[in-house]
Amino acid sequence: MNIVNIMWAGGAPYVSVHKVHQQILSQAGPDATISSWLLQGQGSCCSAGETREWQLSQRLLKGRHFWKLLHPWMRGRFREALKQAGTEVVLLDGLGVSRLVLPVMRQLPEVRAAVVFHGKTRLHRGDISLLRSFEPSQVTLVAVSQTLASALEQDLGVPVQVLRSALExxxxxxxxxxxxxxxxxxxxxxxxxxxxxxxxxxxxxxxxxxxxxxxxxxxxxxxxxxxxxxxxxxxxxxxxxxxxxxxxxxxxxxxxxxxxxxxxxxxxxxxxxxxxxxxxxxxxxxxxxxxxxxxxxxxxxxxxxxxxxxxxxxxxxxxxxxxxxxxxxxxxxxxxxxxxxxxxxxxxxxxxxxxxxxxxxxxx
The missing domain is CATH 3.40.50.2000 (Glycogen Phosphorylase B;)
Incomplete structure (x- = not known):
């Protein structure tokens, strides 16, 4: 099984988020091939597999004004990279990563995604529409506590699975x-x-x-x-x-x-x-x-x-x-x-x- 773990950024401010993803990926099984992508920053974000640093700018990721015009180009790069990796499952770090990557999933129906929400976030109408547009068989929404899952379900109107984060x-x-x-x-x-x-x-x-x-x-x-x-x-x-x-x-x-x-x-x-x-x-x-x-x-x-x-x-x-x-x-x-x-x-x-x-x- 080939798994790609896509994180927003590296560095000390994101240590806790990386720790949660590491714990999830530790359950992938001995036959899994894991690679991690960092959209911004540097550093290893997973104890298993290699880390790819995309070095994308904040302006490009936020997608405001002119920069929004480049999103189709960037998503094309993601799509080709996921196909080349033979990706079967992607693990996505929250809403920011999902805004960029989930549109690619429409062209990769054979790939499953899990979106992990780590904290309360402001959902725009476009976000709600995007997250509602996938069948649960392809995209699973996950929250790290029951409290957070309940809040997201109320905002989204769709099921959010509870994965209360834990350490071994x-x-x-x-x-x-x-x-x-x-x-x-x-x-x-x-x-x-x-x-x-x-x-x-x-x-x-x-x-x-x-x-x-x-x-x-x-x-x-x-x-x-x-x-x-x-x-x-x-x-x-x-x-x-x-x-x-x-x-x-x-x-x-x-x-x-x-x-x-x-x-x-x-x-x-x-x-x-x-x-x-x-x-x-x-x-x-x-x-x-x-x-x-x-x-x-x-x-x-x-x-x-x-x-x-x-x-x-x-x-x-x-x-x-x-x-x-x-x-x-x-x-x-x-x-x-x-x-x-x-x-x-x-x-x-x-x-x-x-x-x-x-x-x-x-x-x-």
Whole structure:
């Protein structure tokens, strides 16, 4: 079986999306031939097979004004490349990739496609018409959580399959560094007050801006708190400015992107996830599988995964987050972590994910 995995872009901002696709493709079977295409950027985006970098410009991909006239030419290139690869299944990264590639599928009825939605997206009338125009036997729409699938079904009026993203728990846990090694890697003290972690891209949707204000409030009651950010993004300068304005320079560090990020969770006493919106939130899964409790935004997608075992605070509510941080670090973290692990049930979720992924990649 020949599978082509088509991604919007490479680089650190897209690591989580690539990770989901890698996990799906890991269920393709030993006889599958896998190749990955990056429309923009550079880097390997799949642990199996080769990566082809198309190096397409943002203007061409967005297709506005003159650039839209070039889409038929670009789709012709895609069609010929898919035919030359003997493609049987394509795995598409969300709406942007689908806008470009799905029209090609009308001329390749023998090829099946699965479109994986990773987060809430704005659907235009043309998008809805495009996604509705294919039979489910040729194009399957997939969302990484039940919350996201329900929202998309409401917008599209067609079925969206749930493929709740998951990580293989055994290998993930085996790769974790212990508390001391993880803290040493990040240059953190081995002793002292609680160390809180915030993991993800430094962008508005992650809510790290208001988290800083909440952390400053919490420190008024517990001055030995420390906060560490792991990730990179376009809000770095804004966060640095806010850290300085709040006088938190000694207590907050921006560690940047780290390739071994998934190994470092046990450096933290708690992981804070103040997202304004999420399609799923792999950070939650990774922290819980590392036996680190999480405090997260009061979002449906987080309730879907942790239920009553979750610790939640209202999105954007600085005072509520400040109180929740104090209450969390005062609680029995091991007990909370154990309850959250049981609620997440990583082994069972991985089994369902594996079976659904395998079915998704079948040719018939």
């Amino acid at each position: 728990p055994t290998s993930f846990r085996q790769a974790l560094l212990d508390r001391g090694a993880a803290r040493q890697t990040m240059g953190l003290p081995l002793d002292g007050g609680p160390v809180l972690g915030a993991v993800g891209r430094l962008v508005d949707s992650k809510g790290f801006d208001y988290l800083l204000d909440a952390f400053a409030l919490a420190r008024q009651q517990q001055p030995d708190l420390r906060l560490v950010f792991l990730g990179e993004g376009n809000e770095r300068a804004l966060l640095e400015s806010r850290i300085k304005a709040l006088g938190l320079g000694e207590f907050v560090s921006l560690q940047g992107h780290c390739n071994s990020l998934a190994h470092l969770y046990r450096a933290f006493d708690w992981v804070l996830i103040p997202s304004r919106s999420e399609g799923l939130g792999l950070v939650l899964q990774e922290a819980v599988m590392a036996d680190v409790p999480v405090l997260c935004s009061d979002l449906s997608v987080f309730h879907e995964q942790l239920g009553d075992a979750g610790r939640y605070a209202a999105v954007g509510d600085i005072e509520a987050w400040g109180r929740a941080i104090i209450e969390s670090v005062a609680s029995d973290r091991d007990q909370v972590a154990q309850a959250q692990y049981q609620a997440l049930a990583p082994e069972q979720v991985w089994q369902r994910f594996s079976q659904t992924s395998s079915d998704l990649l079948r040719t018939s």
